[in-house]
Amino acid sequence: MELICICCPLGCRINIEKNAEGFDVRGNSCPRGKQYAIAEMTAPTRMVTSSVLVSGGKEKMLSLKTDKPIAKSLIFDALATLKGVVVAAPVNEGDVIKADVLGTGVNFIATRSIEKA
Numbered sequence: 001m002e003l004i005c006i007c008c009p010l011g012c013r014i015n016i017e018k019n020a021e022g023f024d025v026r027g028n029s030c031p032r033g034k035q036y037a038i039a040e041m042t043a044p045t046r047m048v049t050s051s052v053l054v055s056g057g058k059e060k061m062l063s064l065k066t067d068k069p070i071a072k073s074l075i076f077d078a079l080a081t082l083k084g085v086v087v088a089a090p091v092n093e094g095d096v097i098k099a100d101v102l103g104t105g106v107n108f109i110a111t112r113s114i115e116k117a
């Protein structure tokens with residue numbers, strides 16, 4: 001399997017194959033690439049971004065991101081937990097908007113501050 005490492009801007013092209021001892025990884029320029037490739041084969045994760053409505057603020061929408069990567073298989077269910085969420089201003093960057101999403105320990109946090117209108 002061929003992957004592009006997304007851990008840094010270099011974007012190494014990595015080949016990974018399963019073998020009797022574990023995985024044969026080639027093409028990575030550093031150990032992070034090997035860790036990334038093995039994680040993609042065994043338990044792929046992603047940071048997730050979204051947005052929710054704001055009430056009483058100078059902006060109408062608040063952008064969010066997860067504070068840690070979440071299992072790729074849970075992304076759609078994680079996004080569904082934000083349905084209908086409306087945040088009251090003021091909001092500070094880093095505020096937890098949705099805690100412990102799906103019991104994963106991952107939180108959706110605000111990526112910016114929004115003052116009251």
Ligand code: SF4
Nearest residue numbers: 005008011012030033
């Ligand atoms: S393998 Fe290392 S150097 Fe290459 S893209 Fe990944 S993090 Fe960057």
